[in-house]
Amino acid sequence: MTDNMRRSRTLNSRRSFLRKGLAVGGAGAVSAGLLANGMPAFAQEKHKGLDRGDIAILRFLAAAEIIETDLWQQYNELGGIQDSEVPGGSGNPTYTAALKNLDGDMDQYIHDNTDDEISHFRFINAFLMANGAPPVNLDRFRTLPSSKATGAQQIGRLTNLMQLTVDTSWWTRYRSSTKNPDFGDTFPQAVPDLFSGQFPAIPRNDGDLTPPKHIQAIANTAAFHFGFIEQGGTSLYPSLAQRVSNPVVLRILLSIGPTETAHFQTWHDKAGNAVTADNPLAPAPLTDPTNGLTFPDLNSPPFGGEDFQTNLIMPEPTIFLSRKFPPCSIIRPTRTFGAAMAAANALIADGLFIGQPREFFKVLRELAERADEARRQV
Template sequence: MEKTIKQLKNTTGRRSFLRTGLAAGGAGAIGAGLLTNGLPAFATEKNNGVTKGDVAILRFLAAVEILESDLWQQYNELGGIQDSEVPGGSGNKPYTAALATLDEDMDQYIHDNTEDEISHFTFLNAYLVSKGADPVNLDKFRTLQGSQATGAQKNKRRLTNLMQLTVDTSWWTRYRSRTKNPDIDHPSFPQAIPDLSKGKFPAIPRNDHDLKPQDHIQAIANTAAFHFGFIEQGGTSLYPSLAQRVTNSEVLRILLSIGPTETQHFQTWQDKAGNAPPLTDPTNGLRFPNLNAPPFGGEDFQTNLIMPEPTIFLNRKFPVCSIIRPTETEGAAMGAVNALTADGLFIGQSKEFFATLKDLATQADNAQRSS
């Protein structure tokens, strides 16, 4: 990952939009002569039909994929497979065993999800370079301390914090609803695990003290499982939402090609989260209920459902349809930033980091599809 970023930096050494511009203090730090409507002057429609809006969308998605790569790398170090494809860490046996309670292949799935996210951001950055735009580089913001448990890279600095999460588990009920669609009437959906939405909980062991008692490390693994679903359902919606703002056909092809892999990830994690054993963490009271029992349970909430239930789409006059939800394009990028922030992923990050991320989201949301 770091080698790829270095190569991309060298390719665009004379340009520094995100490397020395946003990283130095947001859009305000960039010289006015370099900007046209809030985007680099070189990102014009002359670049093989790639518009300024297309570049803004690709840049925002590259940033999101870098953040995802960072968090998935942390999961892989402790609970995945460490190899030449996803290097770093040496694994943590108690955590890996707790994850295997959900599925014996969890380590392989974590590894493959991590590799996918790394491939996404490296491709998007390389494509930006090919069109004369700068690759996204968030290295300046790698300041957070990660896990100090056995198996983690203890001295490696992170972009994301997996140890104080407030996980929104409403995706579980949203994809099982046959009568509500967040794009139409903006309903609130019940939390599958109410406790996870109310506190701050680790999804990886913070240190070796977290490796016991057994129900505590299992609760951490359960939290990770529902967090996996939260993260990947975000990508599942984000790509089709932003694709509606793309002009260039090749850029559209990129979004339509990467987006479905996020959906594959989400379907996998939705399945595995359903296997989380009911328990109460003796150290903090975090409760994982039996999802096959009331108030859930029944045909629409059985835990082995992994495909979206048909629901209303576009207008209530049409028959129900099995769809990705939501896919509303208005404010999609900023919505993703707000959701990740509320998740607790960025606890400990600087004001400069948030300004940078929000600037990228604003420019992506301002992109307009040209005819």
């Protein structure tokens, strides 16, 4: 009983912190025009029945999409297409050219991914507001510095792309036919160096634009980071969908989640072009002469073979639910226990929030904890 009373006081304290810590409404969350002109159906249908769990899941997903939007906007300012759909920045020709060594349409793909993430967080926040629930606004944490390279806006950021520790085990995880993280299995790093240090995924200033192998290594880092970010969303939506109660909220998760998978498969393909000797403009192995970061040729020993073949971009069939069943091509992981906190911790370990105050981490983990506490009500 004493433990329950303590837990109740702790939860009340945390909820009070969230109410004070996250602004309700505001231009950074969703515009009034969006609700008035873009979402009339919600106001007319007046969907009811959103329990605390559904709201907690949507709020965590809104925060995740805001974070994704912030990092993708930085990529787009320097390496994407600047237009009215994704405003801000003016482009950096040298960085863009290094990205295009991996695929001639990289700038378009970056632009479209950015546009998608913007639409996700605006939609989720609008749906929350239309149902009487508070949206998420992280604007007061936009204090991290921008890149000083030509093309970047000089505004406050939520995320850091200049000191990343990129987990590249997603590459080997999706190529394994015998292992699944839902069973506790672990996977080797495709690019070990990226996971053992801190490296920029965008030029920090114009000094990073040379020598050519340095800026190419930065572009290659970005390519693997794109895959890391989007495989997280690919798993997060089906994992949390298993805890949703309201059928409309379930529809939202089942509709947005597959777009994250579409993003991931695109970036899986482009990362493969960063680690193959077949690309004459960005051949692997590639070693950055300024810091020793090496991208191996994954088609050659000690890699090579079917598991590391760089033109594989579809999930290999693997064990699912039980080892007694035959292998199945699946998204992995999809275990729902602790899914939100695992996603938050992965973003933190990535280095995205280097420089953020302790309060930011407390807010993010609180949102994740509330989402993980949701239980499907039948």
